Each structure stands twice: as structure tokens, then as C-alpha cells.
Amino acid sequence: MKTSLLALLMTVVAFTFATAQKSPRVTADGKNVSVAYGQPSQNGRVLFGAEGLEKYGKVWRTGANKSTEITFKKDGKFAGKAVKAGTYSLFTIPGEKEWTVILNSVLGQSGAFEYEKNKSKDVLSVNVPAKKYSTSQEKLTFTVKDKSLDFQWGGDGFSVPLKF
Numbered sequence: 001m002k003t004s005l006l007a008l009l010m011t012v013v014a015f016t017f018a019t020a021q022k023s024p025r026v027t028a029d030g031k032n033v034s035v036a037y038g039q040p041s042q043n044g045r046v047l048f049g050a051e052g053l054e055k056y057g058k059v060w061r062t063g064a065n066k067s068t069e070i071t072f073k074k075d076g077k078f079a080g081k082a083v084k085a086g087t088y089s090l091f092t093i094p095g096e097k098e099w100t101v102i103l104n105s106v107l108g109q110s111g112a113f114e115y116e117k118n119k120s121k122d123v124l125s126v127n128v129p130a131k132k133y134s135t136s137q138e139k140l141t142f143t144v145k146d147k148s149l150d151f152q153w154g155g156d157g158f159s160v161p162l163k164f
Contacts, residue, residue, distance in 0.1 A: 023064035030144030032164045034071045035090070038064030042138050047154045048094045055094075059102075059112040062092045062151070063140060067109040070149075077163040078103070078149075079126035088123055091115050092151075092158075098127050099158040131157045 023038040040063070046052045054060045061067045067089040072078075074085045079101070089109055093100040102125045106118040133155045140153040149160045 025065065028142040028144045031146060032073050032076060033144050033149060033162060034073070035068060035142040035144060035149065036071075037062070037068040037090075037140070037142060038066065039139050039141070040064040041140075042136070042154050048156050049096070056096055057093060059115050060092050060094060061109065061111050061115070062090055065110070067091065067104075067107070067111075067115075068142075069107060070103065074164060077161075078124065079128060079160050080163075081124050081126055083124060089115075094156070095130060097130050099130055101126050101128060101158070101160055126160065128158045128160050131159060133157060 023040040025036060026039045028035045028037075048054050049056055068091075069087055070090045071087040072083055072085050076083055083103065087107060088103040088105060089107055091102040091104060091112065093102070102115075103123040104115065104118060105121045105123055106114075109115055109118060131152075133152055136155045137152040137157075141151070143150040143152075145162075147162055149162055151157045151159070
């Protein structure tokens with residue numbers, strides 16, 4: 001009996017791990033910038049704030065699974081600050097009125113807890129106004145435009161000015 005229960009438990013655990021789905025990794029590609037990120041869905045959850053999935057004032061990997069990566073195809077300006085061509089991990093600190101967007105040189109971090117040990121490798125940090133969108137976006141989405149990098153999930157987001 002104990003053997004049967006143990007076998008059943010191990011089967012359930014193995015099945016759970018085998019069927020666990022990661023969020024898809026997608027890329028938003030622009031002329032001078034591309035962003036690769038895990039794209040979770042809202043699934044009816046409160047996303048940001050004291051009761052949200054991501055708390056205001058706390059560092060977030062800004063996506064799912066491993067850290068979001070932003071690639072600058074040539075030197076440019078990110079919210080007015082110089083940035084060299086290359087690939088960086090992108091983290092944010094959500095806020096009700098503004099977001100902090102951080103570029104970090106350590107790639108492939110699996111979450112904000114890894115960011116804490118690598119924050120000395122920040123390349124730059126900028127503050128941008130929080131945006132409230134009139135429509136809701138079910139899937140976390142980055143949009144790369146010629147003059148901005150836009151982020152939206154649910155009805156919240158931000159826009160970072162770009163210049164090349």
C-alpha cells in the first residue's frame with residue numbers, strides 16, 4: 001500500500017514538472033533595438049501595486065523565466081543617457097507614478113534575486129513616467145519604435161525615449 005501511494009505521488013510530481021509550461025520567449029525587433037523576453041499572460045491577476053503580482057518599489061526582471069534582454073544594434077541614447085551597442089539585461093522597478101528602468105551587463109539572470117547580487121554591474125538607470133493605457137494588454141508586451149521603447153501589461157506601462 002505504501003509503495004503504491006509513493007508511486008502515485010511520484011507520478012503526479014513527475015507529470016506536474018513535465019507539463020509545467022513556461023511563458024513563451026518572444027522578441028520585439030526594431031531598426032536599432034531588439035528586446036527578447038518571456039511573455040506571461042495576465043490571467044485575471046492584479047499585476048502591479050501593494051496587492052499585485054509585482055510590488056511597487058521592488059526590482060522586477062520585467063518578464064518571465066530568465067531576465068529580459070535588450071540589444072542596441074548601435075550606440076544611442078536611452079532616455080537621454082548614452083548607451084553603447086551591445087546586449088544588456090533589463091530590469092524595472094514599477095511605481096504608481098514612475099518606473100525605474102535598469103540596464104545591467106550580466107546576461108541570463110533568472111530573477112530579481114540574482115539582480116541583487118549583480119546590481120554593481122548596472123550600466124545605467126533611468127526614471128520614466130508611468131503610463132495608464134485605455135485598453136488592457138493580456139500578454140506582457142514590448143513594442144520597439146524608432147523613437148521609443150514601449151512596455152504594457154494589463155493597463156499599465158511606460159515608454160522610454162530612444163535616439164540614434
